[in-house]
Amino acid sequence: MSILIIFNNKDPEPWKKVLTKKIATTSIEVYPKVKDVAAVDFVICWKPEKDILKKFPNIKVIQSVGASIDHITNSQTIAENIVVTRIVDMKLSIDMWEFLLTIVLAQLKNTKTYIQQQEKRIWDQKEYKSIKNTTITILGLGSIGGYVAKEFADLGFTVKGWSNSRKEISGVKSFNGVDAFDSCLSQSDVLINLLPLTDETRDIINRKTLRKLAADAFFINVGRGEHLVENDLIELLDTNELAGAFLDVFRTEPLPKEHLFWKHPKIQITPHVASLTNVESAANQIVENYRRFLDNRELLNMVSLNKGY
Template sequence: MSVLIVSPGRDPENWVKALENQHPGLNIYVYPEEHDPEEVEFALTWNHPRGLFKNYPNLKVIASMGAGVDHILSDEGLPEDVRVTRVIDETLTEDMGDFVLSQVMNHIRGLHYYAKVQQKKKWDQFQYKRPQNTKVGIMGLGVLGNAVAEKLNKNFFKVYAWSRTEKSCSNVTCYHGKDQLEEFLQNSEVLVCLLPLTEDTENILNSDLFDMLPEGAYIINVARGQHLVEHDLMKMIDSGHLSGASLDVFREEPLPEDHPFWEHSKINITPHIASVTKPESVVPQIVDNYERMKENEPLKNKVELEKGY
C-alpha cells in the first residue's frame, strides 16, 4: 500500500518530509519516479496530468493539496469509484480572511492607486471611504466565505452574502438562488468571489452580472480564474461602471507577460497567494484520511462529486 504525490511544477519535498514525520515508514512515491501503479491506493495531488489516475487500478482516494478540487474534478478520466477529499485548515481560513480584508481596505483608502501614481511623482488626494459606510458582498458561503464574512463584520463593514442554496451567517444579510442574486448584487459596492468552480459558476463574473452592481463597484476574485470573463471585466472598468479589480487567480498561471492585465492601471495583481497551503499544517488530516481509508471508515472533508465541492 503506497501514497503517490503528483504536483507538476511544484517542489514536493516539504510534503514528503511532512508525511514522513507524521507517519514514519509510509511508502511514498513522487510522480513521475518509477513505481508500481498497482501498489497505489491513495494519491495526494495538485494539477495532475489529465487521465493519469486511470492507470491506477487500486486507487481509492484522491486528496487535494488545497481547499480547491476543480483541478481534480475537471478530469473526465477519473476512476469511477474513487473518493475525493479537500483540505479544510484554520491557517488557510485565517489567511484568506486577512488577505480579503487587506484588499478591501486598500481599495477604500486608495492605496493601490497611490502606489501607482507614486511612480509618476504625482501628488493626488481623493476622499476615502470608511468601513462603516462600505457594503461588501461575498459570493460563496463555504468555510472560506464564512471566515471572510466574519472578518469583515468584525472590522465594521456592512456585509452581504450570496450562495446557491440557503445558508446563514451571523450578522450578515444572506441571499440565495438565482431569484435573489440581483438584490444581493445591488448591495455590493465591493464584490468578493469565493465560489467553488462548477459548471454553474464558470464565467459567472461577466457583463450581465457586472451590470447589476452599483456604479463604481470593485471586484475581488480569490476563487478561480475561470469564474471571470476577462474581456468583460476590462470593458466594464474602461466604461467607468466598475472602479477596478484585485485579482489573485487567473485562467492561465503564471499570468503571461503579454496579458493586458499587467498594464491596466485599475487592476491589481497578486500571484495566487491569498491563502497558501502549508504542508505541516494540513498533513495530519491527510494522514488521518489515509488511516480511515485503510480501516474502511468515513473520510473527513469528502467532496460531493455531483455538486463539485
C-alpha cells in the same frame, strides 16, 4: 499499498519529507518515479495532468492538497467508487481574511492611487470611503467564505453573501439560489468571489453580473480564473463602469507574459497567494485520512462529485 504524490506547479519534496516522518511504514512516492502502479491506492494531488490517474487502476482515495477539487475533477475521469477529499484548515480561512482585508482597506483609502501619484510627484488629495458606509458582497459562503463574511461584518461593514443554500452567519444577510443572485449583487461597493468552480459557476462573473453592482464598484477574484469572463471585465474597466479589480487567480497560471492584465492601469494582480496551504497542518489531515482509509472509516472532508465541492 502505497501513497503517490502527483503535483504540477508545486514542489512535492517538502510534502514527501513530512509525510514520510508521519507514516514511516508506508511507501510514499513522487510521480513519475513509481515502482508498481498497481500498488498505488491513495493519491495526493495538485493540478494533475489530464487523465494521468488512469495509469493507476487501484486508486481508492484522491486527496487534494488545497481547499478546492476542481483542479482535479476538471482534468480527470473519476470512478464512482473513488473517494475525493480536500483540505479544510482554519489557517486557510484566517490567511484569506487577512489578504482580503488588506485589499479592501487599500481600495477604500486610495493607497494604489497615491503610490501612482508618488511616482509622478503629484500631490493630490482624494476623497475616501469608510467601513460603515461600504457594502461588501461575498459569492460563496463555505468554510472560508463564511468566515471571511463574518469577520468583515464584525468590523462594521454591511455584508451580503450568496450561496446555493441559505446560511446563518451573524451580521451577514444571506441570499441563496439563482433567483436571489441579482438582488444580492445590487448596491454592492465591493464584490468578492470565493465560489467553488462548477459547471454552474463557470463564467458567472461577466458583463451582466458586474453591471448589477453599485456605481464605481470594486471586484476581487480569489475563487478561480474560470469564474471570470476576462474581456467583459476589461470592457467595464475601460468604460469606467468599475473602479478597478484585484485578481489573484487566472484561467492560465502562471499568467502569460503577454496577457493584458499585466499592464492594465485598473487591475492589480498577485500570483495565486491569497491563502497558501501549510504543509505541516495539511499533512496532519492527510495522515488522519490515510489511517481512516486503512481502518475502513469515513474520511475527513469528503467532496460530492455531483456538486463539485
